Amino acid sequence: MRLDLHRHLEGSHSPAALAAVAEQFQLTDPLFFDAATRRYRPPGQLAAALTMAAPSDDATVFYECIKKARAAYVSEAAIGELSRLTFLEAAADTDGFEMRVSLFSMTRTLLENERVAWRDVPPAQFAERARRLLLVVLAARDAAAAIAQKPMLVRVGFSRTFESEPHYRALAAVLPEHRAALSGLDVLGIVTGPDTEPMPPALRALLEGLRKHLPDLTIHAGEFADHRSVDRMLELRPDGIGHGVHSVESDATLERLARDGVTLEVCPTSNRMLIPTSLARLELRRGATPLRALQQAKVHCVLGSDDPTPMGTCFADEWALAQKLGVDLTLLEADTLRRWNQLRR
Numbered sequence: 001m002r003l004d005l006h007r008h009l010e011g012s013h014s015p016a017a018l019a020a021v022a023e024q025f026q027l028t029d030p031l032f033f034d035a036a037t038r039r040y041r042p043p044g045q046l047a048a049a050l051t052m053a054a055p056s057d058d059a060t061v062f063y064e065c066i067k068k069a070r071a072a073y074v075s076e077a078a079i080g081e082l083s084r085l086t087f088l089e090a091a092a093d094t095d096g097f098e099m100r101v102s103l104f105s106m107t108r109t110l111l112e113n114e115r116v117a118w119r120d121v122p123p124a125q126f127a128e129r130a131r132r133l134l135l136v137v138l139a140a141r142d143a144a145a146a147i148a149q150k151p152m153l154v155r156v157g158f159s160r161t162f163e164s165e166p167h168y169r170a171l172a173a174v175l176p177e178h179r180a181a182l183s184g185l186d187v188l189g190i191v192t193g194p195d196t197e198p199m200p201p202a203l204r205a206l207l208e209g210l211r212k213h214l215p216d217l218t219i220h221a222g223e224f225a226d227h228r229s230v231d232r233m234l235e236l237r238p239d240g241i242g243h244g245v246h247s248v249e250s251d252a253t254l255e256r257l258a259r260d261g262v263t264l265e266v267c268p269t270s271n272r273m274l275i276p277t278s279l280a281r282l283e284l285r286r287g288a289t290p291l292r293a294l295q296q297a298k299v300h301c302v303l304g305s306d307d308p309t310p311m312g313t314c315f316a317d318e319w320a321l322a323q324k325l326g327v328d329l330t331l332l333e334a335d336t337l338r339r340w341n342q343l344r345r
């Protein structure tokens with residue numbers, strides 16, 4: 001089964017889906033609408049603005065693409081339709097998938113697009129808005145699943161940017177009621193500064209509280225930072241690590257991952273686009289692509305497309321690339337099924 005087990009909703013809005021939603025909801029943002037000709041831009045034109053032109057170690061290049069697409073988050077109805085199209089496209093690209101939803105950033109963006117200062121919104125009110133958005137996304141998932149007849153899991157991500165503890169806390173408080181519709185929790189986010197993969201103590205406490213309700217935890221780590229970041233995150237006993245490719249720098253980290261049965265979600269094109277210099281160094285060190293080196297170290301690995309639109313990829317391409325890079329596809333399939341069964345239990 002070709003299951004995409006690391007993919008973000010915000011990074012999966014295709015130019016075609018965005019163009020369709022822009023026209024349907026009459027969005028006049030210059031990204032979508034050319035005021036001079038009074039015409040909506042075709043998907044081909046949108047693609048140039050939404051896709052990274054070349055690999056870059058500067059993560060803000062990637063983040064700018066994500067931010068642009070958020071111009072379509074103008075209403076719950078628009079987000080619902082965009083999500084429905086995005087789930088359908090992900091289904092066409094896979095045999096099933098898990099989609100990560102950055103609920104805080106989506107809620108914040110919707111408020112910003114409504115010209116509301118989100119920090120002034122009382123946390124409880126912010127959380128109710130987030131709940132409504134989550135229900136919109138889940139309804140979009142259900143509608144797409146009914147058409148595509150493929151399994152679609154949804155995981156809620158918390159950003160380590162952790163902009164406001166009270167707002168995060170209030171948002172976390174609404175999630176237990178929706179646990180039956182969710183596969184777990186994720187920690188993500190682009191952070192600049194000396195520590196690119198921090199774990200704020202208050203976020204850690206929040207996750208620990210939530211795991212009573214949503215036990216499956218994945219954490220982005222060892223992507224921008226080195227293997228010590230993976231070591232630190234393993235203290236939280238996650239079920240999966242997003243990326244984690246820097247683990248190949250340390251035999252001790254690899255041994256621990258293998259022993260604890262932690263799954264690494266590896267996204268080859270994402271690494272090539274976002275961390276090209278580190279990737280080259282890691283490949284040189286092990287004489288193999290990180291995914292293959294991790295397999296050789298008996299670490300369970302699954303494959304993901306991460307953010308296919310800004311990275312200019314799709315899951316089918318990731319599978320083909322893995323084959324080209326010498327990845328053991330039989331092992332990859334076995335590890336994918338193992339993880340899928342964990343997620344569906």
Ligand SMILES: [Zn+2]
Nearest residue numbers: 008220242306
């Ligand atoms: Zn990711």
